[in-house]
Amino acid sequence: MSSFSAPSFYPSPSKAALQLQYVGKNVKDIPAPAAVLDLAPIRRNCKAMLEATKALGLGFRAHVKTHKTTELTQYQMGHQSKDIRLIASTVSEIENLVPYLLESRSRGASILYGLPVAVSHIPRLAAIAKVLGERAVGLFVDHPEQIKHLAKLDESVWPGTIPLFIKIAAPISRAGLLPRSESISPLVQAIVSAPKVRLVGAYAHMGESYGSNSPEEALEFLMHELKDAKAGADQIAKSLPDGSSSKLTISLGATPTATAVQNALVENEWNDKFRTYVQEVKKNYDVEIHAGVYPVLDMQQLATRARPTTADGKPLLSTENIxxxxxxxxxxxxxxxxxxxxxxxxxxxxxxxxxxxxxxxxxxxxxxxxxxxxxxxxxxxxxxxxxxxxxxxxxxxxxxxxxxxxxxxxxxxxxxxxxxxxxxxxxxxxxxxFGYYVVVDGESSEPDKVQDVWTRWRGW
The missing domain is CATH 2.40.37.20 (D-serine dehydratase-like domain)
Incomplete structure (x- = not known):
């Protein structure tokens, strides 16, 4: 690892000491304020996401920025999963995940750094890639200048090629290039001209989906996001040299649109249209969904009304799943x-x-x-x-x-x-x-008993 590493410079509280202090106690007897996680809805929410994406034949990439813990990451991926795909918002999150990723490496673990890469972060990301191996750490780019800095890295610094996603702004102009931007072509040319990097696909985030007010509207946001992401991917594909054979990946989602894929399992005319469109896109691209806050949810997510109801009329997006x-x-x-x-x-x-x-x-x-x-x-x-x-x-x-x-x-x-x-x-x-979460299980015989303590990663 590099000389600077978040686990060393931003140490977390002692998990063992916290467990000795709190495990077995009633949650009401611990000091407040406290952040309390309930395993029961976490299990339900993670299971629903994995089952829905699998049923639709989509890949799934879990964002870890909400919780910043290894334990919840394992729930997001499914404890026995052979397809480990993650994304993080800080280098610290990736550094803290290194032990888990090393353990999962035989399963083809992949993690993305979720911002167009800043030059000063490259040494730390390179150190992680050196530990995890080739293609384990992927980056976002949206400007040819970023490629120049990556192309300078030799094998002793970053082994093998560096997987790159082009960040597509769909539709929020927060980070990335617009789907039909003329800047996509020179960026692609810069990538294919640099042997050190390898183009993987297009990445989009539908931040506007938080304005959703119904399951149908959330799925409509997802349809628009997929269309924008595909438009960006089409621009990328057209800019590739003749004879390029590798299939590009489209990665898209935000929790409202990602949870909306569960709606697509319900049989109706609109959902059939969405599933048909997904299958059309998959003829030319691999498609994966990404999301982060869905395991724990919050009042903002409930306000989107993005998830359907069950057969008995019970809403899946309800306070009992927060x-x-x-x-x-x-x-x-x-x-x-x-x-x-x-x-x-x-x-x-x-x-x-x-x-x-x-x-x-x-x-x-x-x-x-x-x-x-x-x-x-x-x-x-x-x-x-x-x-x-x-x-x-x-x-x-x-x-x-x-x-x-x-x-x-x-x-x-x-x-x-x-x-x-x-x-x-x-x-x-x-x-x-909060430096840690106290963990309870609402489905156990003692729903207020502290079952565990999960320390939360710190730093950038």
Missing amino acids: ALRIMVEVASTYDEREKPEALVAAGSIVLAREPCKSYPGWGVVTPWTGGSAPADASTVYDPAGSKTGWIVGRISQEHGNLTWEGSTDDMRKLDIGEKVMIWPNHACMAGPN
């Missing part, structure tokens, strides 16, 4: 204010300032009470229903104000010193200030 909760403690209460309020010692550095389009708050207080019986469902705020219950109505840096919304006739009383759980708006942003 695996991440933030446990906080009530520090004070204010019944005399315009709306009843409670103060919690958890503000923006715990919950973040990510809004949710379905309601005007920063988190929703769950039915969990820390006791044998949960709160009455009618006292839990439902953005699509009663809109009555406790939400995080205001936040500052260190403090949050829970506000009671709706009628106070059956208001759930909160006591000073009581601990409550919150569903956060955005799971990716509700984790960074």
Whole structure:
């Protein structure tokens, strides 16, 4: 590895010490605020994604940026999977995954660094590639200058060829080239002229899909994303020299569109159209889906309504499938204010300032009470229903104000010193200030018993 490596410079807390401290305890007896993961929805969410992509004949690449743990990565991939495809947003995430990837190398493990590569990150990525072997570490590019820096690397620095995806902006112009950009051709020419690199395909991310409001709309976003990604891949293919035989890969997705592939398994005219189009694209390209927040979900994901209902009418995208909760403690209460309020010692550095389009708050207080019986469902705020219950109505840096919304006739009383759980708006942003997750299993005989502690990777 390089002289700088995140596991050394940003060490995680001792997993063994945390396990000794917490495993076996009731979660209500650990200090707050705490990030709590529930294995039951994690298993359901990961299983649903793997089964849907397999049924449609699509590859799947798991993003690790939400949770930053080896343990949850294994759930995303399936513990016995022979097809390990991952993507990360920081070099630190890849460095921390090296032991797992080494273990999985015989299964053809592949990991992508998820931004067009910055020059200063190349030495660290090269050090990882040297440990993992040829073609294990792939990169994004969207400018010929990036190829010049990669082409200079010799075998002693980065063994073999470097797999490259061209980043396609589809449709958000955040990173990458527009699908029909004239800049694609000179970039392809730069790649094929450099023996050190190897073109793999096109990568797109449908960030606009968070605006989805139904399973049908989410699948429509996915269709548009696939069309844009294919347009980019077509531009790439046309720019390749005659005689190029390798089949390019199209990688696309965001959690709303990736979870929408589960909708495509339902038999109806629109879904048939989507499946037919996928099969047409697969004649010329390998297609893989990527997503990150889907194992844990959050209020933003619920607001997209991107997943279908089961045969009994139960929504798959529901609060019972949110695996991440933030446990906080009530520090004070204010019944005399315009709306009843409670103060919690958890503000923006715990919950973040990510809004949710379905309601005007920063988190929703769950039915969990820390006791044998949960709160009455009618006292839990439902953005699509009663809109009555406790939400995080205001936040500052260190403090949050829970506000009671709706009628106070059956208001759930909160006591000073009581601990409550919150569903956060955005799971990716509700984790960074925690060094670890306490893990419970809602399907076990003791759903509030701490089963494990997973340390969270740090650094960039």
